[in-house]
Amino acid sequence: MAQGLPVRGCRAGRLTVALCSTLAACGLIPPTNLTIAAEASPAADTNLRRAAELIPRLGDPHFQARDAASGELSKMGIEIKPVLAAALKDADPEIRARAGRLLTAVIEADFQHRLAVFADDVDDAQRLDLPGWSRFKSTIGADRAARALFVEMQRAEPSLMAAYDQGADAVAKSLQLRIHAAAATAPMMRFGGAQNVNQLSTPRVAALFFVASDKEIKIGSDSAEEMHTFYYFPPAFSMALNAGPQSDLLKRILGAWIGRDASPDTLETNLQVALQMNLKEGLAPALAGLQRAGLTPQAKMTALIAIDKFGGKDHLPAIAPSLKDTDVCRAMPLGPNEPIKQLEVRDVALAVSIRLSGEESTKFGMKPIQQNQILLYQPQTMMFNSPAERDAAFKKWADHLSAAKKTTTGIKEEAKK
Secondary structure: OOOOEOOOOOOOOOOOHHHHHHHHHOOOOOOOOOOEOOOOOHHHHHHHHHHHHHHHHHHOOOHHHHHHHHHHHHOOOHHHHHHHHHHOOOOOHHHHHHHHHHHHHHHHHHHHHHHHHHHHOOOOOOOOOOOOHHHHHHHOOOOHHHHHHHHHHHHHOHHHHHHHHHOHHHHHHHHHHHHHHHHHHHHHHHHOOHHHHHHOOHHHHHHHHHHHOOOOOOOOHHHHHHOOHHHHOOHHHHHHHHOOOOHHHHHHHHHHHHHHOOOHHHHHHHHHHHHHHOOHHHHHHHHHHHOOOOOOHHHHHHHHHHHHHHOOHHHHHHHHHHHHOOOEEEEEEOOOOOOEEEEEHHHHHHHHHHHHOOOOHHHHOOOOOOEEOOOEEOHHHHOOOOHHHHHHHHHHHHHHHHHHHHHHHHHHHHHHO
């Protein structure tokens, strides 16, 4: 349970998250995701008693009396929440309506106040906590910038972040709903409009990626695919990823999502983003992807290139089976008026194996491989002009491996002597 944060105005008895969640589920109040300090005080008791006296006046026949009672209650703090919550069951509809509005305002004001206190506690002197903060702190960061982004995420997705205190099932259910709602909003970003921008802010997208990256939280393939939308819309998120004060933090969040490898259907797109953003977290899903049955040739190519970019020579054994994969991942002419050539998965595996071994592709009869900002290589520069050219290159590579093996064996035998 998160440690209590200072209550605005005074201290009050503990008010459970369960009560807030129940009221929020009924649509009566917004969700709250902070616990409240457990100490009581004379001032809190006084306000509670006064609030209890004022509740009946919310239904007074005279408007001025009702308005005066509402005004006085609105100046009190979170300590009167139990009284307002109880008033939601009053027989008088006027009392119920006014109590509901007051309860919403009181909780929201206290929530914003406590978020500000949390944001200012940069040195963690008060050891304050919020749902999800422990994981965020250990995986993303805990400095002033990280804490500020986390607070923005709390404000952007309070219901989702609050679910962290309610168990994995509650988080999974909330996450599915929030992803779907945000994904439905994202396409409208193409048509502009301030309203759409506000609905899908960078902190909101960051919150979705952060929660979705938690491997303890179940996420379906449909939801994982919907997350792809946020790579490109809203544009502000893409811009913040590439440059700006939050770029590194957002890349860590995105890297954690890609590293989760939530669905086979999302692998290729995730790896393309990892390559573009230089996210080393793409290595693990790339290695795992090559071992999956049914992976598309295009996805295999992307996985091999990701292993090349983020891996090393010790990953050559993981690539070796792909040297026999004849699936076609690209087909195109190499020049004007030329016949279509095919790029097979094994061609990519050969190029990657040569590069990771520290050798030059031209040594084995391949063309000089040109660089590509997105996929690391220009695919057409890994193509062969003919089957005979391909066979010759693979034979040279096999001979190279055989010679290297003999050399290694000889060195080991000499060492034994």
